[in-house]
Amino acid sequence: MNKQTKVWLVLSIALSVVLAAACGGGTTNTTNGPANTETAGAGPYSGPTGTVAGVVSFNGTPPAAKKIDTSADPVCGQANPNLMTDETVVKDGKLANVFVYVKEGTVEGGKKIGDYTWATPTTAVQLDQNGCHYKPHVFGVQTNQKISITNSDHTQHNIHWIPKSNPEWNQSQPNGAPPIEKSFNRAEVLVPVKCNQHPWMKAYIGVMRTPFFAVSADTGAYEIKGLPPGTYTVVAWKEGGANGTEKTMQVTVPANGSAKADFAFGEGAATTSLNPSLKVMPAMEIPLHH
Amino acid sequence: MNKGLNRFAILVACATFFLIIAGALVTSNDAGLATNDWPLSNGQFFPKMVGNLFWEHGHRMVATTVGMLTIALLIYILAKEKRQWVRRLGVGALLAVIAQGLLGGLTVKLMLPLAVSTAHATLAQLFFCITVSLAVFTSRSWIEARTLEEDKGSLPLRYLCTAALVTIFLQLIIGATLRHSATWDKDLPTELILAHVGGAFAVTLALGSAALNTLLRYKGHSFLTRPATLALVLLSVQLLLGLAAYLTRLASPNDPQPLNPMIGITVAHVACGALVFVTTIVLTLRTYRVLPATGVTIDLTSRPQEFKVS
Numbered sequence: 027m028n029k030q031t032k033v034w035l036v037l038s039i040a041l042s043v044v045l046a047a048a049c050g051g052g053t054t055n056t057t058n059g060p061a062n063t064e065t066a067g068a069g070p071y072s073g074p075t076g077t078v079a080g081v082v083s084f085n086g087t088p089p090a091a092k093k094i095d096t097s098a099d100p101v102c103g104q105a106n107p108n109l110m111t112d113e114t115v116v117k118d119g120k121l122a123n124v125f126v127y128v129k130e131g132t133v134e135g136g137k138k139i140g141d142y143t144w145a146t147p148t149t150a151v152q153l154d155q156n157g158c159h160y161k162p163h164v165f166g167v168q169t170n171q172k173i174s175i176t177n178s179d180h181t182q183h184n185i186h187w188i189p190k191s192n193p194e195w196n197q198s199q200p201n202g203a204p205p206i207e208k209s210f211n212r213a214e215v216l217v218p219v220k221c222n223q224h225p226w227m228k229a230y231i232g233v234m235r236t237p238f239f240a241v242s243a244d245t246g247a248y249e250i251k252g253l254p255p256g257t258y259t260v261v262a263w264k265e266g267g268a269n270g271t272e273k274t275m276q277v278t279v280p281a282n283g284s285a286k287a288d289f290a291f292g293e294g295a296a297t298t299s300l301n302p303s304l305k306v307m308p309a310m311e312i313p314l315h316h
Numbered sequence: 317m318n319k320g321l322n323r324f325a326i327l328v329a330c331a332t333f334f335l336i337i338a339g340a341l342v343t344s345n346d347a348g349l350a351t352n353d354w355p356l357s358n359g360q361f362f363p364k365m366v367g368n369l370f371w372e373h374g375h376r377m378v379a380t381t382v383g384m385l386t387i388a389l390l391i392y393i394l395a396k397e398k399r400q401w402v403r404r405l406g407v408g409a410l411l412a413v414i415a416q417g418l419l420g421g422l423t424v425k426l427m428l429p430l431a432v433s434t435a436h437a438t439l440a441q442l443f444f445c446i447t448v449s450l451a452v453f454t455s456r457s458w459i460e461a462r463t464l465e466e467d468k469g470s471l472p473l474r475y476l477c478t479a480a481l482v483t484i485f486l487q488l489i490i491g492a493t494l495r496h497s498a499t500w501d502k503d504l505p506t507e508l509i510l511a512h513v514g515g516a517f518a519v520t521l522a523l524g525s526a527a528l529n530t531l532l533r534y535k536g537h538s539f540l541t542r543p544a545t546l547a548l549v550l551l552s553v554q555l556l557l558g559l560a561a562y563l564t565r566l567a568s569p570n571d572p573q574p575l576n577p578m579i580g581i582t583v584a585h586v587a588c589g590a591l592v593f594v595t596t597i598v599l600t601l602r603t604y605r606v607l608p609a610t611g612v613t614i615d616l617t618s619r620p621q622e623f624k625v626s
Contacts, residue, residue, distance in 0.1 A: 223367035
C-alpha cells in the first residue's frame with residue numbers, strides 16, 4: 027500500500043466515523059476462481075485432444091434492440107448515428123455474443139481439468155472503443171493474459187470494470203491516448219465493463235484459468251479446441267437483466283474427435299445434442315446472483 | 317438584524333439546494349466515475365464537458381462555487397454578527413463544506429464505496445441544514461419573534477418536532493444508502509427498499525403528528541403554521557415521488573441507459589426529501605424559539621398516594 031493510498035484510507039475511515047453515516051457497507055465478495063498462482067501440480071497436459079463445438083440458437087421472437095440516445099456526446103452520434111443495444115443479437119434464429127466455456131470436468135485417467143497448468147498466451151486481446159461501443163462486446167481471456175485497450179473515437183472514454191474477485195479498476199482514456207494494457211489474475215466469469223461517460227457502453231470479459239472458452243459468432247457457432255478427452259460441464263452464458271443467464275450441459279469429448287453441444291435461449295429453450303455418444307443433462311437455466 | 321447578511325445566507329442556502337440537485341444528477345446518471353481524477357477532471361480544470369463528465373464536473377463546479385460562497389458567508393458573519401453561537405455555526409458551515417469536498421474526492425478515488433458515498437450524501441443534507449439554519453437565525457422574524465403562551469398539548473410541540481426531525485434524518489441516511497447500493501443497471505436490494513418504505517411510514521407518522529399538532533394548537537400563528545403547512549404539502553409530494561421513483565428504478569436495469577423519467581423522478585425525490593428535512597428544521601427551530609421549555613412536567617417531589625386499608 028503506497029503512502030497516498032494510506033492517507034486516503036485514514037481520511038476515509040476518520041470522516042466516516044465522525045459523520046456516523048457509514049451504514050450498510052461490507053458487501054462480501056464471492057471468489058469466482060482461484061488466483062493463477064494456485065496450481066495442483068499436474069503440470070502441462072500432453073496427449074491427444076478433442077473439440078467441443080456447437081451452435082447457440084434463440085427460440086421465439088428476440089427482444090427488439092433499443093435505440094441509444096447519444097445526444098450527450100455529439101461525437102458518438104456522428105460516429106454511430108443509429109446506435110442500438112446489442113444485448114440479444116439474433117440472425118436467422120442464431121444467437122451471437124454468448125460466452126461458452128468449460129466450467130469443470132474430468133480428463134480420461136481421472137485427473138481434473140483444473141489440475142493441469144495451461145500456458146498464458148503471450149498475445150494481448152484487443153478491446154477497442156469504437157463508435158462509442160466496445161468491440162468486441164463479449165470476449166474471454168486467460169488469467170494474466172494482457173488486454174490491450176484502445177480508443178478509436180474522437181472523444182474521451184473511461185474503462186471501468188467491476189469484478190467480484192479481481193480488483194475494481196477505472197481509468198480515463200482520452201482520444202489519441204496510447205493503448206492501456208491490463209490483466210486479471212483471478213478467474214472470473216464474467217467481469218462487466220462499462221464506460222461511465224457513456225453509460226450505454228458495456229462489455230463482458232470471461233476470465234479463465236484454462237484456454238477452453240469461446241464466444242458464439244453471428245452464426246451462433248462456437249468451437250472450443252484442444253480439450254483433453256474426458257467429460258466436461260460446458261456452460262453458455264448470455265447477458266441480460268442484472269446478471270445474465272447461464273445454461274449448462276455435460277459432454278464427453280473423444281480423443282481426436284469432436285463433441286457437439288448446442289445451446290438454446292429464449293422461449294421454452296432446451297439444450298440439444300446431435301451427437302448420440304454425448305451424455306446430455308437437461309438444460310438448466312440459472313439466474314446468476316453474484 | 318442585518319438584512320444583507322440574511323439575504324446572503326438565503327443565497328447560500330439556495331445554492332446548496334442546487335448543489336444537492338447537481339449531486340443527485342451525478343448518481344442518477346451513473347456519472348460518479350466519469351473520470352478517475354480528482355479534484356481535476358482528466359487532469360484539466362475545464363475539461364470538455366461531454367457525456368457524463370458534464371454531470372460529474374458540473375457538480376464539482378457548483379460545489380466549488382458553494383464552497384466559495386460559504387467562505388464569503390463566514391466572513392460576512394464574522395464582520396456583522398454579534399451572537400457568538402451564530403458565528404460558531406458559520407465556522408461549522410465552513411468545516412462541513414470542506415469535509416464534504418474531501419468526501420467527494422474520496423468517493424471518486426476509492427471508486428464509490430457505499431459507506432463513503434452514503435456519508436457524502438448524508439453530509440450534504442447536514443450542510444444544507446446548517447445553511448438554512450443560518451438563514452433562519454439571521455432573519456427578522458427570528459430575531460423579533462415573541463414567546464407564545466404555554467404549549468397546550470399533552471406532548472410539548474418542540475419534542476414532537478425534534479422526533480420528526482430525527483426520523484427524517486434517519487430516513488435520509490437509509491435513502492442515501494439505497495441510492496448508492498446499486499447503479500441504475502442493477503436491482504436495488506430488497507431489504508433496503510423495505511427499510512426505506514418503513515421509514516416513509518415512520519416519517520409520515522412523526523411529521524404528520526408534529527405538523528398537525530402545530531396547526532391545531534397554534535392556529536393563527538403563521539410563524540409556526542407556515543412551515544407546518546409547507547412540511548405537510550412537501551411530505552405528500554415526497555410520498556408520491558417515492559412511489560414513482562421506485563417504479564421507474566425498478567424498470568431501469570432493462571433500459572439501455574439511464575433514461576430521463578427515471579433520472580428526473582429520482583432527482584426530484586432527493587430534492588423534495590431535502591426540502592422536507594429543512595422545512596422540518598425551520599419548524600423545529602421556531603418551536604424552540606417561541607414556545608416555553610416546559611410542556612409536561614413530572615413532579616418527582618410529590619408524595620406517593622397513600623392507601624388506607626380498612
